[in-house]
Amino acid sequence: MVWMSWTLPTAAFFAGIALILVAMTTWQAISPSVERKGFLPIETTRGDRLFIGLLSSAFVHLGFVALSDVPLYVATALCVLWMCFLMRWG
Amino acid sequence: MTKVENNKAWWLVLPVFLIVAFSAIIPLMTVVNYSVQDIFDPYTRYFVGTEWFKQVMLDERLHDALIRQFIFSFTILAIEIPLGIMVALMMPTKGKGASLALILVAIPLLIPWNVVGTIWQIFGRADIGLFGAMMAELGINYNYASEPMHAWLTVVLMDVWHWTPLVALLCYSGLRAIPEVYYQAARIDKASRWAVFRYIQLPKLTNVLIIGVLLRFMDSFMIYTEPFVLTGGGPGTSTTFLSQSLVQQAIGQFDLGPAAAFSLVYFLIILLVCWVFYTTIMHMQKDK
Numbered sequence: 001m002v003w004m005s006w007t008l009p010t011a012a013f014f015a016g017i018a019l020i021l022v023a024m025t026t027w028q029a030i031s032p033s034v035e036r037k038g039f040l041p042i043e044t045t046r047g048d049r050l051f052i053g054l055l056s057s058a059f060v061h062l063g064f065v066a067l068s069d070v071p072l073y074v075a076t077a078l079c080v081l082w083m084c085f086l087m088r089w090g
Numbered sequence: 091m092t093k094v095e096n097n098k099a100w101w102l103v104l105p106v107f108l109i110v111a112f113s114a115i116i117p118l119m120t121v122v123n124y125s126v127q128d129i130f131d132p133y134t135r136y137f138v139g140t141e142w143f144k145q146v147m148l149d150e151r152l153h154d155a156l157i158r159q160f161i162f163s164f165t166i167l168a169i170e171i172p173l174g175i176m177v178a179l180m181m182p183t184k185g186k187g188a189s190l191a192l193i194l195v196a197i198p199l200l201i202p203w204n205v206v207g208t209i210w211q212i213f214g215r216a217d218i219g220l221f222g223a224m225m226a227e228l229g230i231n232y233n234y235a236s237e238p239m240h241a242w243l244t245v246v247l248m249d250v251w252h253w254t255p256l257v258a259l260l261c262y263s264g265l266r267a268i269p270e271v272y273y274q275a276a277r278i279d280k281a282s283r284w285a286v287f288r289y290i291q292l293p294k295l296t297n298v299l300i301i302g303v304l305l306r307f308m309d310s311f312m313i314y315t316e317p318f319v320l321t322g323g324g325p326g327t328s329t330t331f332l333s334q335s336l337v338q339q340a341i342g343q344f345d346l347g348p349a350a351a352f353s354l355v356y357f358l359i360i361l362l363v364c365w366v367f368y369t370t371i372m373h374m375q376k377d378k
Contacts, residue, residue, distance in 0.1 A: 002132050004116070005123045009137075014119060042373060055365065058358050065140045066147030072140060 017054075024050060038090045049090045053083040118357075124350035142351035152352065154327065155335040156359075162331060163310040166249045170306055171299065173250065174257025179287070181262055192262070195255045203252075207319025210248040214320075221247075234321060238328035241321045245329050248316055253309070257302045264298035265291060296374065304367040311360060332356055 024047060027033075033046035044052070057079035064075035125143065128136045146152060181191045201209070214234050216222035225232035234244040272290045281289070314333040317323065323330035323338075330338075336356065340349035 004120045005127060005129060005132060005135055007123060007126060007137055010119075010123045010126060013122070042369060051365070055358070055362060059362075062143065062147060062355065062358070065143045 020050070040086075040090045044090060046087070049086050050083075052090070053079075053086045056086075057083065121350045121353050124346050125354055127347055129346045138347065142348045143355070145348055146351045146355055151327065152332075152335060155330055155332050158328075158330070159311060159332045162246070162249075162313070163307055165246055166253070166310050167303060167306055169246070169250050170254045170257050171303060173254050174302065175261050175295070175299075177254065177258035178261035178265055179291070181258070183266070192259070195258055195262075197255075198252050199255050199259075201252070203315035204319050206248060206252050207316040210244060210251075210316075211320050214244045236325050238325055241325060241329050245317050245320060248320060249310065249313070252316070253306060257306065260298045260302045261295055264295045268294045297371070300367065300371050300374070304364075304371075307363065307367070308360065311363070 027046070035043045035045050037043045040049075040052070042048075060079055060082070061072065061075050064070060064072060126137060126139060128138050177195065181195065182188045198206070213219040213221045214232070216226045216232060222232055232240055234240040268290065272294075273286065276286045276290060312333055313331055314337070317329050317331060318334055321329045323334045333356075336349060336352055339345050339352060
């Protein structure tokens, strides 16, 4: 695994993604998701909203890195709020 | 009767998942790891946080390459899609002519990409190439090696020549799938040729056109071999697209950290465009 040049933050990031996927799979097995229309212009399932949330969060982080010197945890906190909002009302 | 849930078929997906893990997920994880470090070798590396991302996002050369990439992709789409439809509409539908036309149209698709670059490299030269000589005869001092506009024209023409057949073949299959009754109804209504195209053929081609646009956009957005062989990204950097900038950075300069950050930004842009197209296709099918 040395050739993969792991670092603690990237390992934590991938562990987080893996945990989210496991949690979503379990949630899906317990209570299957139904497509619904929220504030997004399209009907989405839970997985769709998760994907939209993760992708938009990636762009928000890139925007913070490129355009400001604000610490990145501010972007992460905003994205967590955005994800919760999206998953509930998206 | 209650429906029995059986998810055993998911095990059949396991081999594919393992192959994708080895060919895509593990390399992608490595790229993410590289993007936050200054890598000299696997044992000599320093954590730099988001420094490479900042550098990549503020790099003027990469902005220019991205703009060039979008201009290139939209230019070739604006030409290849209408041209592909036109070719498909003109292709014979029955008899030996149909088979011959299909084979002739498909030939450019069978040629390897680096060979396509070489063909156009020779074709565009004024001394030994037909296209270059023709331009010289017309009194145009055509030189794709020194004039950025000429280089662009050649790269665009090469892509149009290479990939319009794909759009044409997709549209041809879409046109063949339209039932004859639609045309009969149009004849009864004395619909004009344009009306038949606008209200029967074009709506029926929507799905294949979305696939065509998606394939051509993704392919042109990742174009590397043909411009590399034809112009080498020049003159200057006028035909240096994203993939070539990436290769220059990763292999030419061996800047693995910035190249990894660049790859991830590139990947995110492609992922976003793919998702938009995928969602559009799925929702259009659902609306039907």
